[in-house]
Structure formats: structure tokens, C-alpha cells
Amino acid sequence: MACFLNKSIPSSLLLLIFCFISTTAELQRLRHEPNYDHDALNFLVVGDWGRKGQYNQSKVALQMGRIAEELDMAFVVSTGDNFYEDGLTGVTDPDFRQSFTNIYTSKSLEMQWYNVLGNHDYRGDVEAQLDPTLRSVDCRWLCMRSFVVNAQVADLFFIDTTPFVDKYFTHPGGHIYDWRGVLPRKNYIQNLLKDVEFALKESTATWKVVIGHHPIRSAGHHGDTQELVEQLLPILEDNNVHLYINGHDHCLERISSSDGQIQFLTSGGGSKAWRGEVKDENAGEIEFYYDGQGFMSVQLTHSDVHIVFYDVFGKALHKWSAPSSNQLNWAI
Numbered sequence: 001m002a003c004f005l006n007k008s009i010p011s012s013l014l015l016l017i018f019c020f021i022s023t024t025a026e027l028q029r030l031r032h033e034p035n036y037d038h039d040a041l042n043f044l045v046v047g048d049w050g051r052k053g054q055y056n057q058s059k060v061a062l063q064m065g066r067i068a069e070e071l072d073m074a075f076v077v078s079t080g081d082n083f084y085e086d087g088l089t090g091v092t093d094p095d096f097r098q099s100f101t102n103i104y105t106s107k108s109l110e111m112q113w114y115n116v117l118g119n120h121d122y123r124g125d126v127e128a129q130l131d132p133t134l135r136s137v138d139c140r141w142l143c144m145r146s147f148v149v150n151a152q153v154a155d156l157f158f159i160d161t162t163p164f165v166d167k168y169f170t171h172p173g174g175h176i177y178d179w180r181g182v183l184p185r186k187n188y189i190q191n192l193l194k195d196v197e198f199a200l201k202e203s204t205a206t207w208k209v210v211i212g213h214h215p216i217r218s219a220g221h222h223g224d225t226q227e228l229v230e231q232l233l234p235i236l237e238d239n240n241v242h243l244y245i246n247g248h249d250h251c252l253e254r255i256s257s258s259d260g261q262i263q264f265l266t267s268g269g270g271s272k273a274w275r276g277e278v279k280d281e282n283a284g285e286i287e288f289y290y291d292g293q294g295f296m297s298v299q300l301t302h303s304d305v306h307i308v309f310y311d312v313f314g315k316a317l318h319k320w321s322a323p324s325s326n327q328l329n330w331a332i
């Protein structure tokens with residue numbers, strides 16, 4: 001499949017148009033130039049997907065394409081676990097095409113994908129997914145460990161959450177994780193938290209959106225990630241983050257923090273789902289929980305936010321809107 005970005009302009013040139021990469025910030029910063037001519041920023045969110053089309057991955061992909069046709073999408077966000085079971089074996093791994101390029105084939109999905117890494121991605125050659133040469137196979141692909149995307153009304157902060165989770169280090173359960181670039185772990189996490197805090201404080205966007213693979217709050221199989229509750233959440237609270245978006249639990253869910261400031265949104269229904277488990281750890285208000293496959297759309301304007309969760313038939317399962325303000329009360 002030819003790379004769509006190559007149709008008119010060389011991809012290297014287009015990348016410059018798409019995103020301006022600055023080296024001055026601690027976290028790598030990309031500017032997403034809008035390809036839309038109105039006030040709204042629309043994007044889709046899918047997580048936990050790469051299974052060569054199996055487990056309804058192809059059905060979810062088809063409906064993502066349909067919804068992207070209706071709304072003027074700027075990009076797609078992937079919340080990680082991009083390739084099952086064990087990430088990619090290298091940059092030439094055929095899984096990249098079989099689980100990504102050949103699955104998300106709708107014309108309306110021909111746009112930038114911003115990807116983070118999940119724990120399964122760390123079980124392969126982690127550097128393969130980060131390697132820019134993958135863009136010569138499919139130039140929609142962009143994966144980095146932690147980075148910021150400035151997209152007009154919103155700043156999106158992508159955070160590499162896997163290194164936070166103790167059990168991957170203490171009880172790897174027979175799995176081998178590729179920790180190149182992460183060790184010594186303590187330094188990695190400390191620097192990352194410092195950089196995220198700095199970037200959040202600098203942000204003047206109407207919306208601050210943080211994206212990571214692991215949930216902070218979840219009623220799903222894995223539940224809350226205690227390490228993130230302790231180390232990351234206080235920084236998000238102090239800096240008026242509005243949305244935290246994750247995957248990892250293979251479900252769709254929305255939880256409000258008890259003070260209503262942060263919405264915790266899980267979009268991890270990109271393929272295998274139906275675990276049939278709901279935990280109520282009383283960590284916030286569970287507003288919506290769906291155990292099957294699907295994805296989410298986000299629309300942000302200067303005045304409000306609209307979130308919609310969809311199932312494999314493209315049916316809207318749950319919609320939620322709120323006005324913008326610095327201290328959101330999230331009253332509907």
C-alpha cells in the first residue's frame with residue numbers, strides 16, 4: 001500500500017508542514033497544524049488493538065473510518081498495546097502492516113497517528129516502534145516515549161507509563177521487557193515527572209489532555225494503577241488537567257474524579273475485550289462502563305468538550321459534554 005502522504009509532496013517535506021519539532025523543550029514538542037477550518041479540534045482514540053484484524057479489530061477500524069468521515073478529524077491517538085502479544089520484533093516485522101497499515105484502510109483515516117507504548121510493546125524490540133524508518137512503510141505512524149502535541153485549543157501530553165509499574169520489574173511473569181532507554185529506572189521516572197510538570201505549567205491552552213497507556217482510575221480488570229495515582233496524579237491535579245486518557249483495560253469507560261476536576265477516559269477496546277469484570281474501587285464516580293470493543297471521539301473547542309464512545313457497529317453508546325473553564329465543575 002502506497003503511503004498517502006507521498007502522493008503529492010515528499011513525506012519529509014510534509015512532516016515539516018504537519019509538525020514543527022522543537023528541541024528547546026525538555027519533552028519533545030510537536031505542533032499539529034490544523035487541517036480543518038473551524039474552531040473545533042476533533043480526534044479519535046483507540047487502544048489495545050494490534051491483532052491482525054482479529055477480535056473485531058477490523059470492525060472497529062471500519063467504524064472509525066465511518067465516524068472520521070462524518071467529523072473533521074485532525075488525528076488519531078493510540079493509547080498503546082499497539083502490537084500483540086509482544087510488540088514488534090524489529091522495523092521489518094510484518095505485523096506492522098498486518099495489524100496497522102492493512103487494517104485502518106479507510107481514506108478518512110489517512111492522517112497522523114500519535115502513538116504511545118503499552119506494556120505489550122515493551123515485550124518486543126521497543127526501539128522498532130520508535131524508529132522513524134517505520135514512516136517509510138506508513139507515514140501516518142508516529143510513536144515516541146513521551147512528548148507534547150500543541151494543537152491549538154488543546155495541548156496533549158503523551159506519557160510513557162509502563163516504566164512506572166513495579167510488577168513488570170519485580171514479577172515479569174516469564175516475559176522479557178526491553179528496558180533499553182529506561183534504565184536506571186528511578187532517574188527515568190524522576191526526569192519524566194519533572195518534564196511533564198514543567199510542560200504542564202508552561203501550557204496556556206484551553207484544554208490540557210494527558211494520554212498514557214495505563215489507567216489512573218479504572219473499574220476494569222486491571223483497575224487503578226497505584227504507582228500513577230501516587231506519582232503522576234498529584235501533578236495533573238496541581239496543573240488543572242482536564243482529561244486523562246488511557247487504554248490497558250480492554251473496555252470503554254468514563255470516571256469523574258470525586259471533586260469533578262479530571263475525567264478519566266479509557267479507550268482500550270481496539271480488539272480483544274469482554275473480560276466481564278467490573279470493579280468498584282470507589283475511586284471516583286463511574287459514569288459509563290462498557291466491556292466490549294469500540295473507540296472514542298473527542299471534540300474540543302474554546303467553549304466546550306464533547307466525548308462520544310462507539311461500539312463495533314459505530315453506535316454511540318455514551319455521550320458527554322461539558323463547558324470549558326479553569327476549574328471545571330463538569331455539570332452537564
Ligand SMILES: *[C@@H]1O[C@H](CO)[C@@H](O)[C@H](O)[C@H]1NC(C)=O
Nearest residue numbers: 055056272273274292293312
Ligand atoms: C465482536 O462484536 C460483537 C458485537 O459486539 C460481539 O458479540 C462479539 O462477541 C465480538 N467478537 C469477539 C471475538 O470479541
